[in-house]
Structure formats: C-alpha cells, structure tokens
Amino acid sequence: MNIFHAIYASTVFVVAYALITTERLNKTMVALAGATAMFFLPVIDSHEVFYSEETGIDWDVIFLLLGMMIIVSVVRQTGVFEYIAIWAAKRAKGSPLRIMILLILVTAVGSAFLDNVTTVLLIAPVTLLVCERLAVSAVPFLIGEAFAANIGGAATLVGDPTSIIIGTGAHLSFISFLANMGPAVLMVLAVLLMLLPRLFPGAFTVDPERVADVMALDESEAISDRKLLIQCGIVLLVVFAGFVVHKQIHMEPSLVAMAGAGILILISGLDREFYLSSVEWETLLFFAGLFIMVGALVRTGVINNLAHAASHATGGNEWLTTVLILGVSFLFSGFVNNVPYAATRALILGTVLGGNLTAVGASANVVVVGIAQRSGSPVSFWDFTKRGAVVTAISFVISLGYLWLRYFVLT
C-alpha cells in the first residue's frame, strides 16, 4: 500500500460520507457504491472484506442487528408496548407533565434494549392517541421521546447501532458496557426529566374534562395474543441473560440474539411477513458497505495515521485526547446522522448523545419529525434544534464530568 492508495481510499470515503449525510441519494446505495470503489486498484481484496477481523465486515454487528430486528418483529405483534404506554399514561392520572415523564422513561428503557427507531415507532402512535384525547400538542412529547430514545440507546450494548459497533469493536461485554455507560445515561436522563417544564413551557395545560378520555382507554385490549406474550417474555429473559453471561458461555451477543430470534420464529408460528416485519435489510446492507469502506481506511493506514495525529495534537495526554474525541463526536453527530460516524470507533457518549443536537442528528429524530408532520403538527429544524442544543450541551458537560471523575480521578 502506498500514499496513492491512502489518498484514493480517503477520497472515496469522504465523498461517500458527504453524500450519505446530505441525504440526496439513498444511503445504502452510496455505501455499497463506496465499498465497490474500494475494490479498484485494489485497495482491499475479498479475503480482507469477508474474513479479516481487522479490516473485514463485522459480522457480529450485522447478525446482532438482524437477530434483534427479528426479535422486535415478533414482540411487537403482542401489543405489549401499547399496553405499557397506555398503562403509564393512565398512572399519570391525565397530568400531561407526568404522562410525558412516564412516556420518556418507557422510551428510554425500551431503547436501551431495542433499536431507537423501532422504539420511537412503537411509542409515537400511542403518544398521538393520548395527546389527541387530552387535546394537547403531541410535538413536545414526540421531541422528548426522540431525546429519550437517543439517551437510552447509549446505555447498553444492544441499544443503538452505534453502541453495537463501538461496543463489539472494543470487545466490551454486555455487563461492562452497561457498567461504564449506565451511570452517565441515568444522569443525563434525570436532568432531561427535570428540564422538561423549561424545554416545553405551556405544553402541559389541559382541560380537566379531557382527562376522563385518557382514563377511559382500555390498555388490556392492546394485548392481542397472550400466549405469544408469555413466549416472548420467556425468550427475552433468556436472551438478555445470555447477553449478561455471554463471555462465560462462549457465545458472542450476535449468536445469542440469533438463537433467540430462531427460537421465537419456531415457537411463535408466525408467518414470514410478521417475523421479518421489522428487519431493515437496507440498514444491514448499509452497514456492510460502511464496514468495507472503513476496512479500506484501516488497510491503507489512514485510521492509524489519524490516531497518531490526534495523539500528537494532544501531546499524548490521555485526558486531552478524551476531551478532543468527546467534543468532536458530539459536534459531528449533531449535524450528520450519527450512524456512519460510529464506524470510526468514536466515543460512545459523544456519538449517541450528540445525536440529540439537531433534527437530523439521529435516525430517531428524523422519524419523529416525519411522524409529527404526518399528524398535522410539523416540527421545524429550529424548533427541534433549540431544545436539542440545550439537551446536548448538558449531556456534554455531564459526560465530560463523568469521564473525568470515573476514569481520571477515581482510577
């Protein structure tokens, strides 16, 4: 490999990255085209793409995503998400602020274990129903849920594609990932809840007569298949137990998820259209293309040189390096969708929490803005961003303090 290979690979990556972030072209098409461009010269060969642990496609990530998507496809058929959301809204006794807090908690917990976009897609229809009953705008609720989905996704190894990529790349176990990220996520979430009345002033006034409408909703009707619900509950428990002890049982999280998915397909008896309904084949192909491009950057020494340059810029000071990566990843993730950036193994807190900065910073934000638009309450880029900036700034300060205290003071 020479300098020409490195320049060629970098150019392909930068052009593909720019096209992906501007969203002018289909991101999967761009990622695959970029991957194909890497085969010329050649920058990378088939053995390095399919079999190399250093430069190849991270099959653990692809199959962990696929397994979780299949599990979600089956679980969503039970109606359990709708049940929990309506139950939470009723427990809030019709108070909009309490409803928002509970829906945000449900979203954060859900997205810690499921994909962020899936969680938002599951919670948004219930939110619209509850808000329509209360005759209040659903926009603050939807924006709050997008923030919660992004924050919750940073808590576990399976919470967000970004977490999956960085976590598996760094060979973090489910437990060590949770132990490292969980405290920061809890702090950011707690602050978000405290900020809600200031973030959305005037959003919590409701006509008391409308509260009865919410209390009249019958959450038990949401459960469409009790037998399937029990089956899913048992399999999910086994899968998450598998994640916790995967080192001891010598099974990577990808195999645990695929095993759980296989068992659910077998015992549920659902048709293919249902158990594959949440599988985003395009996303899986997108990641494959992205891995090939990043593999080419590794192969040509670009990543190594970047790491050296960053280390040189900070004089090898570990704390300064951490601040630099955190700052850059927060900023980058805020303005471009955080998924591609994750593949460069940036810091999890920065990439995931930075996604809250703007309306296009994370897939969950884009989905929420689309849902709000379809429901007749459009959210402007600025509407989202002025609140996202506050949440991101606070997340940055909390993350910085947490990293400093935990990894530089207490160790």
Place this chain on the structure above:
Amino acid sequence: MRAEDLDEKFPVVKIDSDALDAVRLLAEHRLNGLVVVTDTSETPFAVLPASQVVRFIVPGYVQDDPGLASVMTESMADHAAEKLAGRTIRDMLPKQRQHIPVADADDTIIEVAEVMARLRSPLVAVVKDGKLHGVITASRLLAAALKE
C-alpha cells in the same frame, strides 16, 4: 362494446367542495366512489373511492398501529367522522398524486377492465374529446361482460 356505450351518468364533485357533503352523497346513494374535477376543467382530476374516505376517518396513529383501534372506547369511535368537519375533497385525496382511472370513449371492455384492475379502482371515468362522458363502475362492467 365500447366504453361510451357502457358508461352512465355519475355524481361529480369539485375538488374544493365540502368533504361532509361528498360523504353524504356516497352514503345516501350507496356509491363506491366519486369522480373529482377541478373548477377550471371538465377533465377528471381524480377518483375518490369510498374506501379512501373510510381510510381518512381512521386516525393516522391507528393506521400506523392497528392494535390501538381496540383500546379506544365506543364513544371515541363513534365520533370518528367528526374529522370530516371543515375538510374538503382535496384533504381526503392521497397526498401523492395517483394515476387517474380513465378510459377513452372507444376503449373496449378489456381495456377498461385492465385500468380498473391495475389501479384497483372501483370505477373508471370515460373521457371523450377531453371531457367527462360518463363513468363505468365495476358492477356495470361485470354485468356487461356477462352479457357478452
């Protein structure tokens, strides 16, 4: 038999007319769709199937998550049609412009049937010299096909 021999007079509504009036027309005459025209042209602008009107009164969140239909109470469901108040035909049409099920006056039954099947429309507007000549419904088409 040609389309112009088969078509019949059918209610036509303007695109900015009141949605509730159009729905009453559908309900009272038990129609399975309406031909929509603009104020400026006599050429059909769209066909509004009754199923599209039904779809319109189903809340968007229920379309996204059909399970939510069952958690709503009877009184909530009974007020679903209130959504039509103050709306126009334009609001009820799909946001993305659809192909218009139109046949020429000299088209055969098979040509009309092909349009109806391809666009999954309960009726086809027949146009002659750029103007609406009449409408062929699915039942009218099937009756004619049996006679042949």
